[in-house]
Amino acid sequence: MSPVGDRARLEARVAGKSLLSASGQRVPVIADLSFALEEGETGALIGPSGCGKSTLMRILAGLDRNFEGKVHVPAGGRIGMAFQEPRLLPWRSVEDNVRLAAPEASDEEVATLFAALGLSEHRTHFPGELSVGLARRAALARAFAVRPTLLLLDEPFVSLDAPLARQMQRDLARLVESRSMITVLVTHDVDEAIALADRIFVLSARPAHVIGEIRVESPRSAMSGEESRSLAARIEVLRQSG
Amino acid sequence: MAARLISFIALIGLWQIAAHFGDPRLLPGPMAVFAAMRLEAASGALFVALGITLARVAAAFVLAMAAGSAIGYAMGRSALFDRVADPWIIVLLNLPALVIIVLAYIWVGLNEAAAIGAVALNKLPITVVTIREGVRALDARLDEMARVFGFSPLTRLNHVVAPQLAPFFAAATRAGLSLVWKIVLVVELMGRPNGVGFEINVAFQLFDVPLLLAYALPFTAIMLIIETLVVQPFERHVSRWRPRAA
Numbered sequence: 060m061s062p063v064g065d066r067a068r069l070e071a072r073v074a075g076k077s078l079l080s081a082s083g084q085r086v087p088v089i090a091d092l093s094f095a096l097e098e099g100e101t102g103a104l105i106g107p108s109g110c111g112k113s114t115l116m117r118i119l120a121g122l123d124r125n126f127e128g129k130v131h132v133p134a135g136g137r138i139g140m141a142f143q144e145p146r147l148l149p150w151r152s153v154e155d156n157v158r159l160a161a162p163e164a165s166d167e168e169v170a171t172l173f174a175a176l177g178l179s180e181h182r183t184h185f186p187g188e189l190s191v192g193l194a195r196r197a198a199l200a201r202a203f204a205v206r207p208t209l210l211l212l213d214e215p216f217v218s219l220d221a222p223l224a225r226q227m228q229r230d231l232a233r234l235v236e237s238r239s240m241i242t243v244l245v246t247h248d249v250d251e252a253i254a255l256a257d258r259i260f261v262l263s264a265r266p267a268h269v270i271g272e273i274r275v276e277s278p279r280s281a282m283s284g285e286e287s288r289s290l291a292a293r294i295e296v297l298r299q300s301g
Numbered sequence: 302m303a304a305r306l307i308s309f310i311a312l313i314g315l316w317q318i319a320a321h322f323g324d325p326r327l328l329p330g331p332m333a334v335f336a337a338m339r340l341e342a343a344s345g346a347l348f349v350a351l352g353i354t355l356a357r358v359a360a361a362f363v364l365a366m367a368a369g370s371a372i373g374y375a376m377g378r379s380a381l382f383d384r385v386a387d388p389w390i391i392v393l394l395n396l397p398a399l400v401i402i403v404l405a406y407i408w409v410g411l412n413e414a415a416a417i418g419a420v421a422l423n424k425l426p427i428t429v430v431t432i433r434e435g436v437r438a439l440d441a442r443l444d445e446m447a448r449v450f451g452f453s454p455l456t457r458l459n460h461v462v463a464p465q466l467a468p469f470f471a472a473a474t475r476a477g478l479s480l481v482w483k484i485v486l487v488v489e490l491m492g493r494p495n496g497v498g499f500e501i502n503v504a505f506q507l508f509d510v511p512l513l514l515a516y517a518l519p520f521t522a523i524m525l526i527i528e529t530l531v532v533q534p535f536e537r538h539v540s541r542w543r544p545r546a547a
Contacts, residue, residue: 121448
């Protein structure tokens, strides 16, 4: 076990985080939530919608520092993030979007990424010319291109139809496994969490905390249907208990 | 394009007809104006006046756009600065152009700095308000994206902020250009010894309408050409990423 403060370790302890509601009341969103991930691991956060997952991601990304607790991100501090919406610059081409975020990425690296995500023919297109699925792929390419030490994926496949989401999950799994970084994936899809994560953290309803943690034994690609069903059942039990 | 051309020719035709039935001293026909224009052009006086006035338009315009954009940006970004500066902007917006011009000439003197400054000051608040609107409409989600990916301030300005402000900047340019050149003529008429505005004043003193139009029309034409060849292509360029309306 690596000590706290190790270079490649993500440790998040959020003792409390509240947001102001429209009526000006403080609403607690996260309470006593903590989890940790080691280098090369992928952690999935699954929980009911509106439980504060996106708030937690903003804290991990350093966008929100107004919380109680402490977040230790891997040294080097390069963060790649795929937001719930693609958040591409509409006035720049797909390739420029990637290169602006990752100026050090070589031509070869960018080309490899585009090939892996099926974007090669779309590099000169503007985001407005892309389908939702392609725009999400472009956002993933951008997140990977920065060679992140911490990769944050906030429901990257939400609102895609199931076959497309599965296809993108497979592409993503290949990319994640080819790198040694820490990945945090927010999802409400149990199958997606099982397909991609090494550890699954089941979150409660608001204010969010970790109800339970499940380890997924690698290699996932070899996992039988029965194993994944039993995992899904365990997750379901935890979710009910929350 | 054809419709525009026909409309323009119809305007000239109407002018010709009106001149034919009216008093030629009050409304000379197109040919009389053209003759006066040729005379002024032959002596070179027309080009000198146009050049001087264009230089004043350019100076006042650049000054107002630069200062106005900077102030507007700051007001859009900082709520405190917005509250502090807003009353000033409102006063400036509602101060008649003439008052600013007269005060500038009285306080600064009958010189070029007062003239250009007064014009710029008239244009400034409109630029400020337009750019401020643009800054308020900036997409916070793209801002967050730029922060997460660690964009440098220059990259942020060039690739995140500027493209979002470009339509507002183009609107300020378009509105500003037409305002500036009109006010420049007034400033020249009141306190400059040269330029189109000065020549128009001379024509007014002499009650020489062909001379008046001989200066006013070429200048209007130049501003129209700038609008068509510079401002509109710029607008098209900055909005080329938008899916085209069919």
